[in-house]
Amino acid sequence: MRDNIIKTIEKYNKDKFRLLDILLDIQAEFNYIPEEAVSIISNELLISEADVIQTSSFYHFLSFRPVGKYAIYLNNSAVATMMGRKEVASAFEKETGIKFGETTPDGQIGLYNTSCIGMNDQEPAAIINNRIFTKLTPFRVKEIVRDIKQGKDVDEMFSAGYGDGKNSSELIKAVVNNNIMKKGPKLDQNYKVGEALTKVLKMTPEEVIEEIKISNLRGRGGAGFPTGLKWQFCRNSTGDMKYIFCNADEGEPGTFKDRVILTEMPMLLLEGMAIAGYAVGAAEGIIYIRYEYKYLQKYLEDALHKFEKDNFLGKDICGKMGFHFNIRIQYGAGAYICGQESALIESVEGRRGEPRDARPFPVETGYHNMPTVVNNVETLCAVVKIILKGSEWYNELGTRESTGTKLVSISGDCRFPGIYEIEWGLTLNDILDMAGAEDVLAVHVGGPSGALIAPGEFNRKLGYEDLATGGALIIISNKRDLLSDIVLTSMEFFIEESCGSCSTCRTVPRLLEAKLRKVIDGNAIMQDIEDMEKWGKILRASRCGLGQTAANPILSSIKNFRHLYEEKVQKNKEFASSFDLNAAIKDACEATNRVPNV
Amino acid sequence: MKNKVKFTIDGRECVAEKGQTILDAAREEGIYIPTLCYFPGDMPRGGCRICTVRVNDRLMNACTTPVANAMIIENDTDRINELRKSIIELLFVEGNHFCPSCEKSGNCELQALAYRYKIMAPRFPYQFPIRKVYASIPKIIKEQNRCILCKRCVRTIKDKKGRSIFTYKNRGPRTEVIVDNKLGRKLTDELARKAMDVCPVGSIIYKEKGFVIPIGKRKYDEKPIGSEIDDFNISK
Numbered sequence: 001m002r003d004n005i006i007k008t009i010e011k012y013n014k015d016k017f018r019l020l021d022i023l024l025d026i027q028a029e030f031n032y033i034p035e036e037a038v039s040i041i042s043n044e045l046l047i048s049e050a051d052v053i054q055t056s057s058f059y060h061f062l063s064f065r066p067v068g069k070y071a072i073y074l075n076n077s078a079v080a081t082m083m084g085r086k087e088v089a090s091a092f093e094k095e096t097g098i099k100f101g102e103t104t105p106d107g108q109i110g111l112y113n114t115s116c117i118g119m120n121d122q123e124p125a126a127i128i129n130n131r132i133f134t135k136l137t138p139f140r141v142k143e144i145v146r147d148i149k150q151g152k153d154v155d156e157m158f159s160a161g162y163g164d165g166k167n168s169s170e171l172i173k174a175v176v177n178n179n180i181m182k183k184g185p186k187l188d189q190n191y192k193v194g195e196a197l198t199k200v201l202k203m204t205p206e207e208v209i210e211e212i213k214i215s216n217l218r219g220r221g222g223a224g225f226p227t228g229l230k231w232q233f234c235r236n237s238t239g240d241m242k243y244i245f246c247n248a249d250e251g252e253p254g255t256f257k258d259r260v261i262l263t264e265m266p267m268l269l270l271e272g273m274a275i276a277g278y279a280v281g282a283a284e285g286i287i288y289i290r291y292e293y294k295y296l297q298k299y300l301e302d303a304l305h306k307f308e309k310d311n312f313l314g315k316d317i318c319g320k321m322g323f324h325f326n327i328r329i330q331y332g333a334g335a336y337i338c339g340q341e342s343a344l345i346e347s348v349e350g351r352r353g354e355p356r357d358a359r360p361f362p363v364e365t366g367y368h369n370m371p372t373v374v375n376n377v378e379t380l381c382a383v384v385k386i387i388l389k390g391s392e393w394y395n396e397l398g399t400r401e402s403t404g405t406k407l408v409s410i411s412g413d414c415r416f417p418g419i420y421e422i423e424w425g426l427t428l429n430d431i432l433d434m435a436g437a438e439d440v441l442a443v444h445v446g447g448p449s450g451a452l453i454a455p456g457e458f459n460r461k462l463g464y465e466d467l468a469t470g471g472a473l474i475i476i477s478n479k480r481d482l483l484s485d486i487v488l489t490s491m492e493f494f495i496e497e498s499c500g501s502c503s504t505c506r507t508v509p510r511l512l513e514a515k516l517r518k519v520i521d522g523n524a525i526m527q528d529i530e531d532m533e534k535w536g537k538i539l540r541a542s543r544c545g546l547g548q549t550a551a552n553p554i555l556s557s558i559k560n561f562r563h564l565y566e567e568k569v570q571k572n573k574e575f576a577s578s579f580d581l582n583a584a585i586k587d588a589c590e591a592t593n594r595v596p597n598v
Numbered sequence: 599m600k601n602k603v604k605f606t607i608d609g610r611e612c613v614a615e616k617g618q619t620i621l622d623a624a625r626e627e628g629i630y631i632p633t634l635c636y637f638p639g640d641m642p643r644g645g646c647r648i649c650t651v652r653v654n655d656r657l658m659n660a661c662t663t664p665v666a667n668a669m670i671i672e673n674d675t676d677r678i679n680e681l682r683k684s685i686i687e688l689l690f691v692e693g694n695h696f697c698p699s700c701e702k703s704g705n706c707e708l709q710a711l712a713y714r715y716k717i718m719a720p721r722f723p724y725q726f727p728i729r730k731v732y733a734s735i736p737k738i739i740k741e742q743n744r745c746i747l748c749k750r751c752v753r754t755i756k757d758k759k760g761r762s763i764f765t766y767k768n769r770g771p772r773t774e775v776i777v778d779n780k781l782g783r784k785l786t787d788e789l790a791r792k793a794m795d796v797c798p799v800g801s802i803i804y805k806e807k808g809f810v811i812p813i814g815k816r817k818y819d820e821k822p823i824g825s826e827i828d829d830f831n832i833s834k
Contacts, residue, residue, distance in 0.1 A: 046759065046761070048757070048762050048765070048780070048781050049779055049780060050762050050764070050765040050767075050776055050777070050779075051762045051778075053767055053776065054762075054765035054767055054776075057767045057768045058766075058768070058769050335769070352766065352769070357644050357659070357662040358658070359662060359663055359664060497770065498769065498770040498771070499769050499770070500747065500770050500771070500772070500773030501749070502645060503645070503646050503647055503685055503688050503746070503747070504685065504688065506770065506771055506773065507688045507691070507692045507771070510771055511723070514723070538685070538688070540657055541647045541650045541685070542647065543644055543645070543647070
């Protein structure tokens with residue numbers, strides 16, 4: 001064991017900033033992070049064992065106990081629940097004889113819950129040993145567990161053909177579907193790889209930034225910061241090195257667009273990064289990809305290799321003397337918060353993914369304290385098409401305030417879930433028509449950190465001026481129980497994914513969850529609703545976007561679906577007790593033949 | 599005046615050096631902004647959120663946000679004080695804080711803030727978490743019931759090689775501050791005492807001797823926390 005661990009550490013040049021990679025490799029090799037490994041890493045990297053523990057214990061897919069030879073991670077997002085997760089989960093428990101969070105005594109199977117894995121259009125889904133299993137049913141679970149008990153390799157356990165598009169390519173071979181339902185200019189594959197980059201290299205970096213600024217492109221991850229301006233800030237910052245980071249950590253439950261881009265058009269992304277590198281004056285790029293997309297690793301590495309072979313990466317790119325740019329892929333290890341740009345940087349530096357303070361911005365002080373641009377996958381892809389077709393063309397798409405197109409991930413109760421590339425400005429009614437949804441109770445725009453919108457507002461438009469979103473649109477029909485299916489699941493998500501460093505975010509979501517359960521169980525009074533509204537606001541004082549929006553599922557549903565709460569609270573009661581004294585002493589009273597005096 | 603910035607705190611005009619944090623600038627002006635995770639001399643890291651102020655109508659933490667020209671800062675107002683009060687209450691209900699039996703009582707910053715913000719009982723339900731007490735470390739006791747996860751010990755207590763002795767473990771509600779198994783055992787007398795002093799509450803206790811200062815002479819017995827900055831008087 002010792003030799004292998006040392007080898008792994010040496011593979012990363014004993015660099016303590018690569019701790020996350022070291023831990024991921026060790027987890028992959030041994031199925032857990034053994035105590036001995038903690039001690040060896042600490043010695044080799046000259047950090048304390050506690051330092052190793054603090055990083056390791058932060059990430060969901062790193063474990064100090066063996067996770068099982070077959071580690072089954074079943075998605076627990078709201079849409080998974082809507083699509084029959086409960087039955088699938090109990091089938092897993094029944095077939096394996098263990099509960100979630102446990103491993104079988106022989107160490108063969110481990111069962112775990114996991115936050116949204118980016119497969120909302122094909123739920124219920126699970127990850128087993130880095131392979132994706134979609135559209136699970138109790139019957140399918142039986143087959144899978146039977147195969148596991150026979151010792152089959154996960155790749156032999158698929159019962160359907162590989163998915164559409166590149167999912168069936170030799171390097172992916174995944175039973176995952178892209179479900180591209182509507183293509184626009186971004187997803188249009190009729191372009192020549194490298195053409196935009198060649199064009200850019202004839203311009204000055206300032207001209208490139210100007211072009212992006214004129215296009216009015218804004219960040220597609222959700223926050224919507226103007227891309228050109230971000231690049232300019234970074235270009236103007238002083239630093240020995242500058243970095244382009246691609247945020248491919250899409251963890252917001254309900255979004256899966258980046259998965260589709262990474263699968264279908266990795267070259268588009270790489271080209272966008274190289275362009276950004278040229279514009280900003282960066283020599284290194286890092287793609288930070290969520291662990292859930294580990295099944296794409298070989299394919300993406302291959303794409304990177306090809307891109308480099310064509311001299312679109314490396315030294316003196318396309319003959320442009322002095323322009324050097326390289327890209328590497330960094331995998332995460334299971335933490336929603338790492339989608340926050342400064343948390344992402346912390347994670348790449350091998351630490352816990354705790355967001356930094358709002359100031360200074362990453363464009364001034366980012367990776368290794370050097371100026372760093374963090375852009376979403378889709379943003380970088382848009383850049384390529386803007387360069388090819390011009391910013392004027394881009395301005396004609398969408399609305400005045402929100403130019404261009406947006407990839408939206410549609411899931412939930414509709415006939416055609418999947419990826420739609422739409423122009424900004426469509427209303428929710430348009431979206432519902434497009435996806436074939438009827439009898440709709442609510443749309444969760446932007447996922448848990450977004451808002452639950454009621455039919456009265458379905459005429460609202462998608463765009464930065466109205467409903468800004470990273471692209472998750474979850475459709476919820478009238479047959480659902482909004483409070484327990486959606487709101488409660490979303491709160492559980494925020495509790496699980498909080499980094500734990502703000503007092504507000506550690507505790508308030510738990511208090512709100514308890515109140516919500518009280519409502520769902522019929523034990524709440526009006527005061528509880530008022531408390532939730534007041535307490536939810538405290539979260540606004542949190543450091544990062546996760547904490548600040550962690551009450552949104554409750555706050556937006558109280559605002560837009562107040563009747564669902566009021567229906568469930570006890571009327572005409574000013575004091576609520578979930579404890580029924582009469583019921584509690586009923587047996588004792590009967591046994592002693594007494595009448596309760598309450 | 600080139601390197602000076604002008605701004606207001608609760609309507610009062612203030613001047614500070616460019617690059618100074620709101621917190622430092624306020625302190626120089628004799629304006630108190632409460633802190634907990636901040637420790638003088640150490641890089642601030644807005645974790646406890648108690649120093650939250652409203653800047654141009656947005657909530658920001660004073661300990662890391664630099665002042666800028668024309669900032670309108672809201673500090674000692676009902677709504678900000680109410681927010682701070684609720685944060686203190688959150689810290690109380692999150693752990694198990696039994697002041698009367700705590701060695702740090704009277705010298706505890708959390709307790710002192712509770713007095714300053716006139717907390718009678720928290721509005722939130724107590725969580726009564728089950729937490730451990732690590733007593734096997736030779737020089738100190740790490741009392742998890744009282745830990746408010748402010749990270750002061752994590753940031754300031756390092757060994758000679760710069761390695762962390764205290765770190766976070768886990769995340770979300772399961773987060774705790776642990777002591778390194780090996781380095782904790784080698785903790786020097788000096789570092790152990792420093793760790794206790796750095797801890798704003800009674801979560802790190804130097805072993806063997808406690809309750810040294812008699813009641814009446816403890817740090818916050820006579821004047822409330824912050825009164826060295828703003829002459830806060832009890833009758834206010």
